[in-house]
Amino acid sequence: MPSPKARSSAARSGSVPCAGGNGRYEFVSLSRTPPPHLLQRQGSDPTAARLRASESPSRRRGSGSSTSSTGGQQLPEEDCMKLNPSFIGIALSSLLAIDLWLSKRLGVCACEDASWGSVRPLMKLVEISGHGIPWLAGAVYCLYKSDSAAGQEVMLNLLMALVLDLVLVGMMKALVRRRRPAHNRMDMFATFSVDGYSFPSGHATRAAMCARFLLAHLVLAAPLRVLVLLWATFVGFSRVLLGRHHVTDVTFGFLMGYWQYNLVEMLWLSPVMLQSTIGQLQ
Numbered sequence: 001m002p003s004p005k006a007r008s009s010a011a012r013s014g015s016v017p018c019a020g021g022n023g024r025y026e027f028v029s030l031s032r033t034p035p036p037h038l039l040q041r042q043g044s045d046p047t048a049a050r051l052r053a054s055e056s057p058s059r060r061r062g063s064g065s066s067t068s069s070t071g072g073q074q075l076p077e078e079d080c081m082k083l084n085p086s087f088i089g090i091a092l093s094s095l096l097a098i099d100l101w102l103s104k105r106l107g108v109c110a111c112e113d114a115s116w117g118s119v120r121p122l123m124k125l126v127e128i129s130g131h132g133i134p135w136l137a138g139a140v141y142c143l144y145k146s147d148s149a150a151g152q153e154v155m156l157n158l159l160m161a162l163v164l165d166l167v168l169v170g171m172m173k174a175l176v177r178r179r180r181p182a183h184n185r186m187d188m189f190a191t192f193s194v195d196g197y198s199f200p201s202g203h204a205t206r207a208a209m210c211a212r213f214l215l216a217h218l219v220l221a222a223p224l225r226v227l228v229l230l231w232a233t234f235v236g237f238s239r240v241l242l243g244r245h246h247v248t249d250v251t252f253g254f255l256m257g258y259w260q261y262n263l264v265e266m267l268w269l270s271p272v273m274l275q276s277t278i279g280q281l282q
């Protein structure tokens, strides 16, 4: 084994330890060509293979073939590329790291002992206001109580939008399978199995979609319109404060909910269409 002193001087000079044939470690400079006896051994050494793979692309291209052939052993080019992180890969992992860090810092109501733990009950009320069950129950109740055809049409489409949202978010969660933040306590009421996953936030999609729906189909005074927008924003923000979601889950949830409303408009069920569909079924 190399002494700590040897290890630190190796780190300074950019060299790495390699196991020699007699079991001892020898140091090879990354910037200089290794001696011939080490070149031969690198062919079967995984550390050396990793080093070759992380060589600069210009040096690899210089070999003029589709395989790397340092030390006499052929290494497929695609293997080298997998080990070489792309710019997009680095950008994505940096974004992910910032997301994790920010979400953890903002999760100030994640439990009672957290810095804003005392407002957790209030945040849970906001959570319920964006939950699927009160919205579904409210839409069914209004549909039942509505005595105008126009009112029934709007409520029927709100019901369709809410079901569509549950299906699309469920599919997306099952596809992405991102875990919820580690600091989340899974004490949410009435969840589906996919709600164990984090991406995207179902509350954020519902809040964005329902806000657009209400603003488009309910004649509301200006202060109420502002209140609807504030409610939707707060529902999304409370997901991160409660520690339920990462920031990116909520951001994507808002975008998805906004887009879902366009889909609802495209699929809009009109009484005429419903009557003709029912007529065709009979």
Ligand SMILES: CC(C)=CCC/C(C)=C/COP(=O)(O)O
Residues within 6 Å of the ligand: 131, 132, 133, 136, 166, 188, 189, 190, 191, 192, 195, 198, 200, 201, 202, 203, 204, 239, 244
């Ligand atoms: C049981 C019904 C009808 C809906 C489930 C609603 C729910 C719990 C969604 C999860 O939301 P987040 O993804 O924002 O945590």
